[in-house]
Amino acid sequence: MGCLWRLGVAICRPMDAETDLAPLLSAVAGGDRTALRAIYERQATRLFGVANAILRDRDAAADAMQDAFLRIAGRAGQFDPERGTPEAWLAAIVRYAALDLARSRGREIPTDDPALGDQPVPAEALDRVESSAEGRRLRQCLATLEERNRRGIVLAFVHGLSHAQIAARLELPLGTVKAWIRRGLLRLRECLA
Amino acid sequence: MNLASLTPEERDALAAEYVLGTLEAREARAVAAALPGDAALAEAVAMWEARLAPLTMLAPPEAPPPGLWDRIAAALDPKPVVKPKSWLAGLLDPWRIGAIGGTAVAATLAAFILLRPEPAPRMMTVLLTDRDQPAWLVEADQGGLRLASLNPRPAPEGRALQLWALPQGATAPTSLGLIPAEGRISVAPQVIQPSPGMLIEITVEPPGGSPTGRPTGPILFIGRLAPATGS
Numbered sequence: 001m002g003c004l005w006r007l008g009v010a011i012c013r014p015m016d017a018e019t020d021l022a023p024l025l026s027a028v029a030g031g032d033r034t035a036l037r038a039i040y041e042r043q044a045t046r047l048f049g050v051a052n053a054i055l056r057d058r059d060a061a062a063d064a065m066q067d068a069f070l071r072i073a074g075r076a077g078q079f080d081p082e083r084g085t086p087e088a089w090l091a092a093i094v095r096y097a098a099l100d101l102a103r104s105r106g107r108e109i110p111t112d113d114p115a116l117g118d119q120p121v122p123a124e125a126l127d128r129v130e131s132s133a134e135g136r137r138l139r140q141c142l143a144t145l146e147e148r149n150r151r152g153i154v155l156a157f158v159h160g161l162s163h164a165q166i167a168a169r170l171e172l173p174l175g176t177v178k179a180w181i182r183r184g185l186l187r188l189r190e191c192l193a
Numbered sequence: 194m195n196l197a198s199l200t201p202e203e204r205d206a207l208a209a210e211y212v213l214g215t216l217e218a219r220e221a222r223a224v225a226a227a228l229p230g231d232a233a234l235a236e237a238v239a240m241w242e243a244r245l246a247p248l249t250m251l252a253p254p255e256a257p258p259p260g261l262w263d264r265i266a267a268a269l270d271p272k273p274v275v276k277p278k279s280w281l282a283g284l285l286d287p288w289r290i291g292a293i294g295g296t297a298v299a300a301t302l303a304a305f306i307l308l309r310p311e312p313a314p315r316m317m318t319v320l321l322t323d324r325d326q327p328a329w330l331v332e333a334d335q336g337g338l339r340l341a342s343l344n345p346r347p348a349p350e351g352r353a354l355q356l357w358a359l360p361q362g363a364t365a366p367t368s369l370g371l372i373p374a375e376g377r378i379s380v381a382p383q384v385i386q387p388s389p390g391m392l393i394e395i396t397v398e399p400p401g402g403s404p405t406g407r408p409t410g411p412i413l414f415i416g417r418l419a420p421a422t423g424s
Contacts, residue, residue, distance in 0.1 A: 033269070040262050041388070045254045045362045048261075053252035054214075062261050069265045083239045088246035095214065095249070096225075103218040128250035135247030156213045157248045163215050178215075185209040192244050 021086035022079070029077035036073055039090070046087075047094045054098040054160035060105075061098065068097035095160075102160045141191035149184040152177060196227045196234065208237035212245055254364050316387055318416035319343075320395065328414055329376075329395065332421075333387030338369065340393075342376025352397050357408055358385045359392040366394065371402050391418045 021042070027035035047068070052061035071093050079089050129135040142150050148170055155161040155169065167177040199207065210216050211224045228235050320329040327343045340356060348354045356378060357366035369380045372395065385391075396403070397410035 033266070036269075037262065037266070040265070042362055044257050044261070045364055048257035049252045049254040050249050052255050058258060062258055062264070065257060065261060066265050066268055070268060073269055084243045084246060088242065088249070091246065091249040092212075092242050099214045099221070103221065125251045125253065129247050131250070132247060134243070135250065138244065138247045153213065154248065154251065156215045157245055158251045160214050162217070166215075181213070181215065182206055182210070185206070185213065188244065189205075189209070 021090075022081055025076045025079045025086055025089075028073060029079075036069065036076075039072070040069065043087070043090055047090060050091050050094050051098040053158050054095065054102055056159075060101055064094065064098040064101045067101070068094040071097065099160055137192060138188075141188050144191060145184050145187060146180075148172070149180050149187075152181045153184055153188075156181065196223065196231060201233075204234055205237050208234060209241045212238060212241035256363050256365070314389070315421045316389055316391075316418040317421040318393055318418050320393065320414035320416040329416075331393050331416060331418065333391075333418055335382060335386070337382045338380040338385060338387050338393075340369075340372065340376075340378045340380075347374065348372075349397060351400065352410070353400050353402060354413070355396050355398045355402050355408070356380075357394050357396065358387075359394070360385075360388055361390040365407060366392070368403065368406065371398075387418060389418055389420050392416070393418060 021039060024035045024039050028039065044065070048061055048065055051064040051068070052058060055061045055064060068090075072090065075093070079086065083089075126139070129139055142153070145153070152166050152170065155166050156163075161169065163178050163181070164174055166181070167174045170177065172180075196204070196207070207216075207220075207224060211221060216224065224234070224238075228238065314334065316333045318331045319327045320331065321327060328346075330341045330343055332339050332341075338358070354372040356369040356372055358369055359366040367385055369385060370378060372378055393416050394408070394412050395414040396408040396412050398408070399410075403409050
């Protein structure tokens with residue numbers, strides 16, 4: 001059990017939380033509903049945060065979570081531990097569900113929230129990113145990109161902004177943003193190789 | 194978009210933008226539809242998912258609305274259409290009871306026993322003092338949560354003791370109220386649905402309770418609800 005105390009809020013979780021998810025996913029693939037519920041109970045807060053960062057609307061994020069868990073129930077057998085962690089697999093499904101919902105709404109999601117991308121990323125969020133070796137490497141590689149390039153990638157990945165929304169936000173022509181993000185992704189791939 | 198004619202570089206860039214989320218709806222649908230039959234594209238998408246996955250940690254965790262799991266469970270299992278009425282009516286028809294005989298009654302009883310919900314699990318924890326002396330007993334089940342003092346001691350002068358619960362996976366504890374002087378408190382299931390693994394803690398707060406809705410003072414006692422086996 002690892003516990004962290006901060007301002008009286010206990011952040012505790014068993015050390016085996018990660019390793020437990022893979023067998024739970026196998027059980028879900030076999031039709032075990034209680035295993036799906038166990039995954040929900042362990043991951044819902046993190047995953048709802050992922051959906052809500054994209055949709056910025058709790059009702060819509062709940063719809064995306066429902067959609068995502070139906071997909072998880074149907075596709076758990078496709079989880080391949082060789083390709084990544086269960087957390088990453090679950091988060092990817094939630095992101096796609098949230099992005100699909102954002103697209104179906106014409107991405108008519110307010111992006112004028114001043115908290116979006118302009119403010120420095122909170123230290124605890126960076127701590128979470130750097131909690132894995134992959135996260136530390138990704139952060140180092142992101143640091144080698146130009147500022148606007150980096151922000152474009154984070155706005156798209158974390159907040160689900162389209163090319164056009166990022167262009168409006170960074171006050172750059174659409175074509176420029178597309179080319180920059182593509183270049184940034186190529187640089188990231190080289191850096192992470 | 195003809196995905197089959199893409200060069201490896203174009204395919205990788207498309208996979209990257211699919212994972213990043215910047216593709217328009219039509220393009221994203223085309224990629225999603227091509228994935229099961231295009232191993233190279235699926236591999237490229239998986240690689241990009243692995244590369245960018247740590248960024249999901251930037252999203253602040255947030256507790257979902259209560260009841261979301263029930264919604265998901267209902268969507269997974271659309272309720273089968275049952276017609277117990279006719280079956281029941283037949284069974285209760287006094288002219289038929291004799292004909293059905295004891296077997297049916299026994300079967301009904303068996304069904305009743307099998308279908309009866311399992312008794313809700315009881316959970317307990319004992320909150321210890323810093324010298325490992327039992328101080329509080331917490332007992333919980335689906336009917337709520339009860340706290341009793343084992344070793345009564347008043348709150349520090351001019352302060353209040355507040356009880357909190359932190360369900361597993363939640364980022365912020367829920368206040369269960371101030372602990373009265375007699376050291377007993379009963380919390381309705383509407384306030385908190387006790388679950389195994391839930392943390393229970395008692396903090397020192399200003400009179401009237403935490404002004405922020407979150408613990409502000411030191412934690413005096415802490416424990417984790419565990420199923421009470423054999424109960």
